[in-house]
Amino acid sequence: MAKKLMKGNEAIGEAAIAAGCRHYFAYPITPQTEVAEYLARRMPEVDGVFLQAESEVAASNMLFGAAAAGVRTFTSSSSPGISLMSESISYIAGAQLPVVYINIVRGGPGLGGILPAQSDYFQACKGGGHGDYHLLVLGPSTVQEAVDHVMLAFDLADKYRNPVMVMGDGMIGQMMEPVEFPTEGVAAPPPKPWATVGMRGRPQNLIRSLYLDPDELERNNLELRAKYDAMERDEVRFESYHADEETDVLVVAYGTMARIAKTAIDELRGQGKRIGMLRPITLYPFPRVAIREASSRARAVLVVELSTGQMVEDVEWSAAEGVDIHFFGKTGGNIPAPEDIGDEITKVLEGRARPRTMVPLAEEAS
Amino acid sequence: MTAATIFQRPQSLTERITHYCPGCTHGVIHRLVAESLDELGLRESTVGIAPVGCAVLAYHYFACDFQEAPHGRAPALATGAKRARPDLTVFTYQGDGDLASIGTAELIHAANRGEKFTIIFVNNAIYGMTGGQMAPTTMPGQVTSTSPAGRDVDQVGYPLRVAELVATLRTPSYVERVSVHSPGHIIDAKRAIRQAFAYQKEGRCFSLVEVLSTCPTNWGLTPLASLKWVEENMLPYYPLGLKKSPEDEV
Structure with missing residues (x-):
């Protein structure tokens, strides 16, 4: 047809x-x-x-x-x-x-x-x-x-x-x-x-x-x-976009966010950066094993969502031990441009971003 | 002389002993529904929808397919089932908390769309299953566990007359209120319930039969005193009779 x-x-x-x-x-x-x-x-x-x-x-x-x-x-x-x-x-x-x-x-x-x-x-x-x-x-x-x-x-x-x-x-x-x-x-x-x-x-x-x-x-x-x-x-379904390679940043995003992230990743890969993405297609069941394996080959993980951080919790408990998890989200109907996501990836690459932590930020500061 | 069977359990009822309290009239109403399904030859094509309330386990007593609805939503399930399979006979069996309180929207809109299924609405002026709380149908001054000083109509309004309410809708339907507090009234209730299913069988219209019923346990009355209470307290407020017929002018 x-x-x-x-x-x-x-x-x-x-x-x-x-x-x-x-x-x-x-x-x-x-x-x-x-x-x-x-x-x-x-x-x-x-x-x-x-x-x-x-x-x-x-x-x-x-x-x-x-x-x-x-x-x-x-x-x-x-x-x-x-x-x-x-x-x-x-x-x-x-x-x-x-x-x-x-x-x-x-x-x-x-x-x-x-x-x-x-x-x-x-x-x-x-x-x-x-x-x-x-x-x-x-x-x-x-x-x-x-x-x-x-x-x-x-x-x-x-x-x-x-x-x-x-x-x-x-x-x-x-x-x-x-x-x-x-x-x-x-x-x-x-x-x-x-x-x-x-x-x-x-x-x-x-x-x-x-x-x-x-x-x-x-x-x-x-x-x-x-x-x-x-x-x-x-029934676990996911898309691996260079996530089976060694990466410096593994992006995890789903739905339309994954699409925008892909544009950012292509741009950075064009500059020789080692970035991959794992896109969950089934959100439940969640691709926990795939995330674990892909993150074991990554130096850091960046989760991108149109929320203040929901799927990131599933990524945290799926990811390989010791790998830093970062989060970038927009809400209210604001949608990040590929450059916004690219900037976040670059920050993670350059060690300028703060990973999520179990310790509440206020406590850490005191 | 040869023995002849002159009375038996309707085929549409199972042999299971019900969990209803002694003196409760659910058993009588179940039987009237079952007799109607038998007589119209509908049992094998019938799907009943159980409410949340005392009749939630009705599916153990009716010998036909059944669905169990969330509280008040039976008319929406019936709409889905009947629209999916117009060849089926679909009825809901709902109490006054289920139908007249939490399920009012589903009732009114199903009736207004003219969904071609049947509602058996059992009104005993109280929440039975949860132990005797005030219902929208509780009588003025009636003492319940949540109206310990009696229903105060200044605070919570007057009892809802469901049959009259539904009868105001312009869409053609069959609406009648009956009672089961005496043998004569039971015979008349049977006529109305059978008529409702007959209209459905013809694919004619939405049908609702409101049946005044008892709750000896939560009314704190003996079964006999309960029947008298229906007669003396409910009948004057809930007049029996035909409220709307599909023969009426639209």
Whole structure:
């Protein structure tokens, strides 16, 4: 299929249709409302369901009902909306339902702003809702990768019977890039013998997250844990950009930040500097082993995020012992230029930057 | 003379003994729903949605597929399930805390969109599962654990009349309030519940049946005194009858 020029949010909507999803429930929120506007036109053309819910709370619970009835279903939202969905995400994880969430992250906390941010890494990867659960989280850095991740997300959700989040930011949602949609090799969803679609002669199917017996609840917790172990073993994805070489600075960044960092790295490598980058593609499961190995070949690590430092905590506990970890972040919707990141890398190279430390800065100063 | 079966457990109920308190009318209401599903031949295509509250374990007592919703969200789950599979019979079974307090938004919007599923709304004027707290439906002056001096309408307003509220919506629907405090009322409640499922079977409209129910344990009354309490206290405030019919002019 020929490439066509599409806005990220519209490409995300089309990717869901290409993945065989015909049930979309959502509530408008900037900066991703174009997904809903696109699907309001597009879903009827493919005999699909587009429904604007009364709230994000309701939208996510509609996903629960639809997924439990055996269909592929998804929603798109942005940070404050995902907070409202977090209640049902916990229930959906507990009830082991395949659901896909698109989160086009904006600045926070609170109403925050509408410009790009990566400040919901903790929410996506470390919980958000209550209880012992994980979302599988993908972080695309281009519009094409967003398309690929949306399609992959449906397969992974079905494979693990677990909610999957594709987490981008306003840049991914708003920019236009050439994309193509695979039309062949799209696997049909697996059979769902557990779905609640009427007994029709078989025993009752029950979708629930309540287990009043402590042993039964623990069994469900361990079943979930076994899925997360399998994800950590089989689903870790990352991109290595000269990270398999000896480096003086290893950059770790994901999503659009990795893209901007790459421009900075190319510039410095052109000057003969030994810089590499490891880009996590799955944010959960996190590429811990890859980070450990790449950082063992590095003199220092620089983590770059659109936040005041969230993923950096995962890098800290993954990195090889003794390697200095530095952090550079911008927030509020401010986006660093390649030169800003280049300057930070140079500071680390020249020993002018202060690494993160376990000792609180104020205490150290006194 | 040959023996003939003249009364039996509906196929839509399991043999499991319920956890409901002695004298609670959930059991009667479960039976009316089950009889309706049996008579309309719907059991094998039915998906029930359980609430959070006393009826959270309803799926152990109904012999059909079930989903268990977060508190108050059953109408949103039902919307998702029915939109995904319009061929299924979908019903929610919700108490007054679940439906009339935390789940008001989901109720009103599902009704207003005209979602073609059925809500069985059990109103016993109190939170049962958590041990007898004030509900939006608690009667003026009624003593509960969170209104120890009785519900003060100056502070918390008057009880919510859900059936009337939903009936104000312009979208066609079937809304009726019934009670199960006497055999005659139980027979009438059965008619209404069956009618709601019949409308759904025809793909006709959203349907809600509000059933006045008892909570002897948290009311601190015997089962018999509870039935009388419904008659004397709830009926005057919650008038029974048809509130809205799909036959009405839009």
